[in-house]
Amino acid sequence: MxxxxxxxxxxxxxxxxxxxxxxxxxxxxxxxxxxxxxxxxxxxxxxxxxxxxxxxxxxxxxxxxxxxxxxxxxxxxxxxxxxxxxxxxxxxxxxxxxxxxxxxxxxxxxxxxxxxxxxxxxxxxxxxxxxxxxxxxxxxxxxxxxxxxxxxxxxxxxxxxHNHPAFIDAFATQAAKYEVAKWDHIIFSFHGLPLRQIKKVHPEIDCTECLCKTQSIEEGQFCYQAACYETARLIAAKIGLSTNDYSVSFQSRLTKKWMSPFTDVSLIQKAKAGIKKILIFAPSFVADCLETKIEIEEEYNILFKKHGGEQLQLVESLNDHDxxxxxxxxxxxxxx
Structure with a gap:
């Protein structure tokens, strides 16, 4: 054919x-x-x-x-x-x-x-x-x-x-619906993985000393952690955020030996620090699912407000938008 x-x-x-x-x-x-x-x-x-x-x-x-x-x-x-x-x-x-x-x-x-x-x-x-x-x-x-x-x-x-301009542009288009400037803080929440799976990609690199959290690295193309941070940096730059405006964290962990910081812990810390309004992106998902609609939009919302936060808003995923x-x-x- x-x-x-x-x-x-x-x-x-x-x-x-x-x-x-x-x-x-x-x-x-x-x-x-x-x-x-x-x-x-x-x-x-x-x-x-x-x-x-x-x-x-x-x-x-x-x-x-x-x-x-x-x-x-x-x-x-x-x-x-x-x-x-x-x-x-x-x-x-x-x-x-x-x-x-x-x-x-x-x-x-x-x-x-x-x-x-x-x-x-x-x-x-x-x-x-x-x-x-x-x-x-x-x-x-x-x-x-x-x-x-x-x-x-x-x-x-x-x-x-993760760094394709069309993917970044699509999330930036979604972000425009939420008046990004009005929020106290922005979180990019990615699905977590066991640390052992990250280390298998580059066993010779110590993740605690890697520069991937602040800059693109040669080994980062297939390192999930490096790719997540690069996605966050690119979306943030596209929508005009400074490094102080946002943070990166990881959700859905099963044990403590998963990627950190954990999103739920970060939300508690930020609520206790007096941050009242948070906007959350979930750019490891291209469609809304259990991890976005239930874990973030419902469970994390309750958690954030329980510890003093006032509003937590999930940025709708890309779904079937034009x-x-x-x-x-x-x-x-x-x-x-």
Whole structure:
């Protein structure tokens, strides 16, 4: 087929907020060797006997809060983005939406693409900052499947876009809706990772001494921490923030041995310091999901006000806004 297939891949979502569907989703997600990179037996015991059985009911309650008339926001926006991007890019491309875990299944999308014999495939994992647990697992899965095809087509993998001007511009467009100057402080909150996963990228560099928090570094292209700080600096510069106007922190930690500073702790500290109004960006997500709508917009809001804050506002993610559709078009057509 003369069209180029474009696969937009996100992490996934349960089929429903029921405990059974959430349990299945968590099992698929957490049994991935790149997500929990522990020795095989320890991972299986930890995930299947401890984390999934105890976490599924709690997570199901959170997904029930997240679900709306469109179902899962992440799935809804993924479908909308694929449809709008198809219109934007035209008939030379065929846009597919897939999830690494859950539906629409990445494996099924690949089977469909193989059947239709595309000559070229562009793979875009929708994770701005590269991490082994996100872009890495998507890439490994796709390459393993395609390597067994009789005809292996031309492939292009876009493995990060954390500093792409179109991505930065899209978040700056979203920021313009919130009168950035009126807030006491701005936080860029990124999804955290275990420190051991960061160190695997550059074992010879001590993260505590690395300059990535204040400047771009040569090794930073595939270092998740360096990429997060660069994203924050670029968005901040685009919307006119000084270094004193904002801070960077990390959310969704499971243990203390994850990336810090932690967003929840930072919010408490800032509330106690007399900061009353905070605006939060979440630029590791391109669509609103559990981590933005529930963790930040609800849980962190309550936490901030409990300790003396008055207003915490989440900047809406890129979702299916026109600025992001154009951004994706540029990322796909301009990336080398």
């Amino acid at each position: 003369d069209q180029t297939a474009v696969i937009l891949v996100n992490v996934g979502t349960p089929d429903s907020p029921s405990v059974a569907d959430v349990r299945l989703y968590l099992s698929q997600f957490l049994n991935d060797r790149r997500v929990i990179d522990l020795p095989w037996l320890l991972q299986k015991v930890l995930v299947n006997l401890i984390i999934v059985p105890f976490r599924a009911p709690k997570s199901a309650r959170l997904y029930q809060q997240l679900w709306n008339e469109n179902g899962s926001p992440l799935l809804h926006y993924s479908i909308e983005v694929a449809e709008k991007l198809q219109l934007r890019m035209g008939d030379n491309y065929k846009i597919y939406n897939a999830m690494r875990y859950g539906s629409p299944s990445l494996e099924n999308i690949l089977k469909y693409i193989e059947y239709h014999n595309y000559k070229k495939i562009i793979i875009l994992p929708l994770f701005p900052q590269y991490a082994s647990a996100t872009t890495g697992t998507v890439s490994e899965f796709i390459l393993a499947k395609i390597s067994r095809w009789n005809v292996v087509p031309e492939l292009r993998l876009i493995n990060h876009f 600025c992001w559709i154009e951004g994706l078009n540029q990322i796909i057509t301009n990336s080398k």
